[in-house]
Amino acid sequence: MQKGIRLNDGHVTYLGLLAKKDGTRRGCLSKKSSDNTKWHAKWFALLQNMLFYFENESSSRPSGLYLLEGCICDRAPSPKPSQSAKESLEKQYYFTVSFTHENQKALELRTEDVKDCDEWVAAISHASYRNLANEHETLMQKYLHLLQIVETEKTVAKQLRQQIEDGEIEIERLKSEISGHLKDNEKINTSPATTPTDDDSEIKKIKKVQSFLRGWICRRKWKTIIQDYIRSPHAESMRKRNQVVFSMLDSEAEYVQQLHILVNNFLRPLRMAASSKKPPITHDDVSSIFLNSETIMFLHQIFYQGLKARIPTCFDILLPMLNIYQEFVRNHQYSLQILAHCKQNRDFDKLLKAV
Template sequence: MIPSVEGTCTIFNKVLLQKEELEQKQLHLLQVVESERTSRWQYAQQCDELTHELKQLRVELEQKQLHLLQVVESERTSRWQYAQQCDELTHELKQLRVELCTYKKEHAEPATRSASTTSSSPSNTPEVDPAELRKIKKVQSFFRGWLCRRRWKQIVDQYIKSPHAESMRKRNSLVFRMVEAEEEYLEQMEILVTCFLRPFKMVASSKKPPCTHEDVNSIFLNSETVLFLHQIFFKGLTSRMESWPTLVLGDLFDMLLPMLTIYQEYVRNHHYSLQVLTECKQSAPFAQLLARLESKTACQGRSLETFLTYPMHQHQNLKIGATTSKARRSVLGAHVRRNQSGAQRSGAERLPT
């Protein structure tokens, strides 16, 4: 039997619809592939920039270490000269004491003789009043103290204006700002985990879950791992602050290298995380639960998207090496060892590009 015209048109329309659907899916797939290529190219470019900056930091660190060695050598030379001058003054003082004793012995007999001869006649030489002598000694001691304080003030002023004091001030400021920023970031990540991640995990295990465990993992990614690493880093940082002003932070910054790879995974999947969150918000039970969690006092009116974006800002600091470079500059004195800096550079050069 020959099929009718209407049947033929129906089949043709179905074929056209399937063709259009296939074309749309192919276009969407091409867009996804193109976006992946773009993100991969951006990631490679960021890694190249990070490697270049680490090389610059290496040169800078070597120059500052050379300058530090020169400063230490000059300090040793000046200290040795000062000790030599003190020895010379001590020797001169001993000689003066010996000369004074001999002088007193030589003039002691003539003085007694003159005193015996003039005991019967009125004295022509005025005697010094003991009260006046005490006043003179007080004035002399006050003047010596004033000279000592003035000299000490000059030494302190010179040190305050020296390059070493300026670098120490910069170091202190950078370390304090790093501690404050790390403490604030820890607070934000703890709110994300305790107020959002854990409640959603508990709800996903219920009988009628508004979302699945897969959705929760896709939304929050590796936030719990990031929080754990930063807690370890902050604990080590605060323990080192107890030995202020002597700081040895090189081994702590070795922790930043694995953090980079973890943050890179977070950044690559961040767009997909927000997309899954938007799709889950279409469900009324999920939206109600999310609104109830966001209304908590600890959130301070901030949404879940805001908390999910905080690691992105932290990644910006890590990927350009800002935290590492600042901390290296801040502990350049006698506190950073060369082998630790070399280990950090070699670890950074092994990062995937």
């Protein structure tokens, strides 16, 4: 017999207090009891993909924990009340949290404010560690792209510093030449009226000219280097490369999501229905319609993870499996015929609309 999973009580308590203090969503909600007869007010706190609840706001330990990864949260209609309870239920707004885990009952909650209800539904719907991981991966891709730009800018800056040093050497040469001309002029135009004050004034003027010339040369060289790099084939190839990589990653993510919907929302429910006592569709028909869709989904999940991790051999993984697509494409017309035939069955048509 399989043993139950044991959780570290101290760790769970710490996470519960952290959710109570810094959770993305906190507040009082009414929770339906396990026997579906009573509602109990509890204090709830949401932290990432974990929903804790306490007996009250001042409780130091959580009473329970729900893992929300993969759950579905939606507004629920109000139950039909009796005549005496109509007034008390007018200001109650209900929503449910359905779990994908087997044999786990849906969590039914309610609140007295419609805005509060909508905000809870939105917060729980986005409470997914997978979403956080995807956002982190996207940021890492952008970070790596920025690192490449920084490295390129370092190379350009090094070239610019070298050109500035060359410019300073040229300025020093010009400075020495100007000083020589000034000395020659002093010898030619020596007069008693010349004073040290006049010499200082001339030197200041020369320094201003040198400062202006140095700044102008630096600005001109910097502008030339930047314009040359922007127009260079390297910069253009980098822009095209990054655009292709990010476009491929987005397309693959969308395709994996569509395959996930196909398998989890249609293939698996229809497969379960085919195993019922009065099946609206046979296992052979399900296999004919979907064929190897599930295998393709698993294959692309692996390929997508490899693409995100920038594994060079991810295409080598995909190429030997191309025969799967050939079989999938050849089966397309036959699967449409089987699907059209099954739709003539009313029970199957109702099942299809339900999923």
